[in-house]
Amino acid sequence: MSDQNFLISIALRYNQIRSVHPIPVNSITLQTIDHPLLPKVLELDQICFNGLWTIEGYQREVDSPNSELIALLSGDHLIGYGCFWAIVDEAHITILAIHPDDQHQGFGQLILLALLDRARQRQMKHATLEVRISNEAAISLYEKFQFKVAGQRKNYYTDTGENALILWRGQLQTAEFEDSLKEKWQQIRDQLHQQQWTLSDPEALLNLKKISLTSP
């Protein structure tokens, strides 16, 4: 068999194998958190924060027009969630959590992207949050979205007396910010695809069509 025929036969064989055993693509979904999802949210809150908010606290958030709560799911499994409060023109990010089994795959970035896109759509001009000074993973994640340190709150965390860093991201209503979200979305989508994850219907929650995040 010539080299060329040999290569063609390998390619045909590869296509046969792929059609019988297609590479699995796992679907993930972003959605607004509603009341039925709260037991799962509470469970993840326990795992990640040892009980930051109570069920009543989450119920108030779901009912509040000033709160945005976003969940990332794979089927019934809650991968992670995030929340911000819209206070005048500031988005105060209060929670961002990814299940320990699902970390380091780009999901934290995806939820942060969703929160910031929602904040932009709600005409917020700035985003801000407090983070433990020792939480290198979270600080590094926020830095990827150009959050800067704006100050510290001394002894902010009652369990350890640890200081909080105040992080700040301005200029949410600029074309540059919109472009940076698009760019981030491309990067995150590529990272997720490499791990056989695909986001189903990204436009449904985020109105992402507006900034064309869904097209290649």
Ligand SMILES: CC(C)(COP(=O)(O)OP(=O)(O)OC[C@H]1O[C@@H](n2cnc3c(N)ncnc32)[C@H](O)[C@@H]1OP(=O)(O)O)[C@@H](O)C(=O)NCCC(=O)NCCS
């Ligand atoms: C912080 C957290 C949300 C990150 O979620 P994640 O899905 O693992 O993050 P991603 O996979 O999207 O990672 C994005 C970036 O975050 C940073 N990061 C994530 N885990 C990290 C770690 N263990 N150490 C250092 N940086 C880390 C990196 O900059 C990473 O980018 P890279 O992959 O190019 O290195 C997650 O660790 C978590 O839920 N922690 C517990 C709850 C918490 O602390 N929330 C933040 C409260 S403000």
